[in-house]
Every structure is written in C-alpha cells, then in structure tokens.
Amino acid sequence: MGNYTNKQIIIPPFTSADVAGVTFGGFVMDKYPCSQPNSRPDEGSPDVAHSGAAGSVPAISKPGVPVWDYITFPQAMIACANKGKGWHLTSAFEWASLAFLAKKLSSDDTQLWPSGGNKNANPPCDITNTTEIAILDKHLNTENGTYYRALPGTGPKNWAHNHAANGVFDLNGLVFEWVMMLMSTDGYPYVPANLDPSYLKSPYGRGTISGTNTLTCDGTGVNWLKTWTVDEFNTDCYCYIAEANSGAGELYAVTDTTATTLTLSGSPANGTATFCIFKLVATDITSGMTSGHKILTLRDTDTNLKAFAIPATSDSTGAAAYGKDGYYYDKAALRAAIRGGRFYHGASAGVFALDLGAPSDSCYFIGFRACKAL
Numbered sequence: 001m002g003n004y005t006n007k008q009i010i011i012p013p014f015t016s017a018d019v020a021g022v023t024f025g026g027f028v029m030d031k032y033p034c035s036q037p038n039s040r041p042d043e044g045s046p047d048v049a050h051s052g053a054a055g056s057v058p059a060i061s062k063p064g065v066p067v068w069d070y071i072t073f074p075q076a077m078i079a080c081a082n083k084g085k086g087w088h089l090t091s092a093f094e095w096a097s098l099a100f101l102a103k104k105l106s107s108d109d110t111q112l113w114p115s116g117g118n119k120n121a122n123p124p125c126d127i128t129n130t131t132e133i134a135i136l137d138k139h140l141n142t143e144n145g146t147y148y149r150a151l152p153g154t155g156p157k158n159w160a161h162n163h164a165a166n167g168v169f170d171l172n173g174l175v176f177e178w179v180m181m182l183m184s185t186d187g188y189p190y191v192p193a194n195l196d197p198s199y200l201k202s203p204y205g206r207g208t209i210s211g212t213n214t215l216t217c218d219g220t221g222v223n224w225l226k227t228w229t230v231d232e233f234n235t236d237c238y239c240y241i242a243e244a245n246s247g248a249g250e251l252y253a254v255t256d257t258t259a260t261t262l263t264l265s266g267s268p269a270n271g272t273a274t275f276c277i278f279k280l281v282a283t284d285i286t287s288g289m290t291s292g293h294k295i296l297t298l299r300d301t302d303t304n305l306k307a308f309a310i311p312a313t314s315d316s317t318g319a320a321a322y323g324k325d326g327y328y329y330d331k332a333a334l335r336a337a338i339r340g341g342r343f344y345h346g347a348s349a350g351v352f353a354l355d356l357g358a359p360s361d362s363c364y365f366i367g368f369r370a371c372k373a374l
Contacts, residue, residue, distance in 0.1 A: 034059035063153025073359035074242035074249030080370035092181035096309035117150035118173030120344035124150035175367035176338035190278035294318025323350035
C-alpha cells in the first residue's frame with residue numbers, strides 16, 4: 001500500500017535551564033505531520049475516508065501531500081502504531097521536548113521560534129513573517145474554497161524547530177496535533193506515567209488483552225516487549241486503550257503491574273490493544289485561567305507536571321518567552337490534548353500552544369504525528 005518511506009529526525013537527550021531535573025529527548029520524531037500512504041498533492045484521504053477507522057493503515061511522514069486530518073485521538077494512536085513496533089502517537093513529554101528544544105536553540109536576546117503556516121492566506125504564510133510562504137493544500141481548498149492550508153514540509157527552513165533543513169517541520173500552524181495527554185472534568189491532567197521514552201520502559205505501545213483484564217507486552221506477535229518495574233503503575237494510573245469502546249477509546253484503572261503485563265479494572269475486549277498508561281495528577285490546570293488567553297508561565301517547578309509544558313498562568317497578552325501562544329480548554333467531559341495551532345490561528349499558534357478538547361473530535365484542523373521509542 002502506497003509509499004512507506006518515512007521521514008524522521010533523531011531528538012537526542014538534552015537538558016533545559018527552564019526545567020531542573022528533567023532530561024528531555026531520547027527518541028525519534030516524524031519530520032512532518034502524518035499523511036495517508038497513498039496521498040497525493042490533490043488527494044489527502046485515498047486510504048481512509050474522513051472520520052473513518054484507521055484499521056491497519058499506517059501513518060506516513062512525507063512532504064508535499066495533505067496531512068491526515070479528520071481523525072480522532074484513539075484512531076491517531078492506532079495509525080501511528082500501525083507503522084511497526086516502537087512507533088506511537090507523540091506523547092505529551094515528547095511534544096514538550098520539542099518545545100523546550102526550540103526555546104533552548106533560540107538566542108538569549110531574541111526568541112527565534114519556529115514560524116509556520118498559521119495565516120489563512122493564499123499562498124499560505126506565517127502571520128508575522130508573511131514573506132515565508134508555502135505550497136497550498138489543494139485537496140482541502142477544493143473541499144472549502146476559504147481554507148488556505150499549506151502542504152507539510154513546503155515552507156522555508158524557518159518552519160523547522162531549529163530553523164534548519166534538518167529540523168522537525170510544521171509544529172506551528174497547519175493543524176493542531178494530537179498528543180498523548182488527557183484531562184478530567186476536574187481539570188486534572190492524565191500525563192504519561194513515566195518519562196522513559198525507551199522501547200522497553202515507556203508507558204505506551206501495543207499489546208494484547210486476554211482473559212478478562214490482562215494486557216500482555218511480551219514481544220510476541222504485535223506485542224511490544226516491556227520490562228517494567230513490578231508495581232510501577234499501581235497507584236493513580238490508568239490505561240487508555242484506543243481499540244476499546246468500538247474504537248472510541250476508554251480508560252481502565254491499573255490494579256497490578258509486572259515486567260510484561262498490566263492487570264486492569266473492568267473488562268476490556270480481548271485482542272490487540274494500542275495503549276498509553278497515564279498518571280492522574282490532582283492539580284486543576286484550568287484554575288485561575290480563561291480559555292483563549294495566552295501563556296504567561298509554565299509549571300516548570302511542579303514535580304509532577306514540569307516535563308509537559310503545561311501552562312501555569314495566562315492573560316490576554318501572553319509572554320514572549322512562550323511565543324504568546326494560546327491555551328484553550330473545555331471541562332464538559334474527558335478531554336484530550338492537541339498542540340501547535342491550526343492554519344488560521346495566527347499569533348496564538350506555536351510550539352507551546354495547547355488545546356484540550358473531545359477525544360472524538362474529527363475535523364479539518366486536527367492531525368497528528370508519530371514518534372519512535374528506541
């Protein structure tokens with residue numbers, strides 16, 4: 001099926017002066033937001049129809065073709081895992097790594113943020129640097145003549161996290177991107193249960209449900225091999241399974257952990273399980289905030305949340321230190337995180353921009369990208 005050539009960038013381990021005690025990076029990230037395998041410049045959904053189930057179709061990172069939009073949070077998890085063992089939807093920690101790396105690579109005097117296709121204009125361009133233009137996504141423009149989104153990877157090098165051709169592109173604009181993080185109706189975040197991005201220890205992957213409530217990751221068949229610490233996820237941890245609830249995704253409390261298995265409360269259906277283990281942190285990340293305001297500070301000193309670039313304060317103006325990026329949320333039901341900003345988001349888009357919406361959202365301004373555990 002299609003062109004399986006996948007463009008990716010190694011993100012090496014690094015530390016940030018902003019966040020003490022955290023080593024970021026240590027994984028591979030897709031260079032561009034994901035597309036469908038058989039996509040063409042004029043056709044973005046040849047393999048999976050809008051809002052359709054990913055099935056066994058893998059997400060591919062390649063330039064010059066439309067992003068895979070109209071996909072829900074759990075289906076994005078499945079499409080990323082379909083690329084093979086090690087591949088998964090970008091986690092909250094991995095996205096934060098790119099945001100902090102972009103900030104680290106900026107000069108001391110001027111924040112050289114990655115710009116991007118965040119102005120709805122033809123040709124697509126950056127809202128501030130309007131001479132930075134890209135190629136129009138004709139597929140989306142044919143669907144709606146007022147939408148002027150760029151094709152991934154067709155903007156200049158300043159649209160990369162490091163302002164270089166060897167960087168990760170399109171983190172600012174084009175589409176919001178799903179990342180593995182949830183939020184409860186209390187405003188409490190579900191964040192990845194550990195910060196280990198490795199294949200053997202990371203809190204995400206693909207396994208098999210058997211019996212009534214056992215998730216096995218023993219390296220056989222589709223299963224990733226895990227060597228977790230016994231009882232590691234037994235407290236305040238929940239396993240989100242993308243295939244559960246007929247592919248709409250569902251959370252199950254973890255009651256026991258071995259090196260290669262989880263025991264879950266409830267009875268998820270037997271079979272393949274694309275999963276992420278989240279830790280629920282009892283901090284309301286919306287307290288004192290107004291949805292739509294811009295980021296002033298991050299929770300850089302919060303032991304439980306400092307690794308995820310989550311806003312701590314905001315106002316109508318925002319801080320240049322975080323690109324004056326926007327923060328949006330809705331506490332009506334369980335929410336999932338999208339980051340980066342859409343193609344008409346203007347100055348509110350950027351590497352620190354965060355929106356928390358329904359995991360079932362499936363529309364033209366949400367896409368995703370994958371990372372690979374090493």
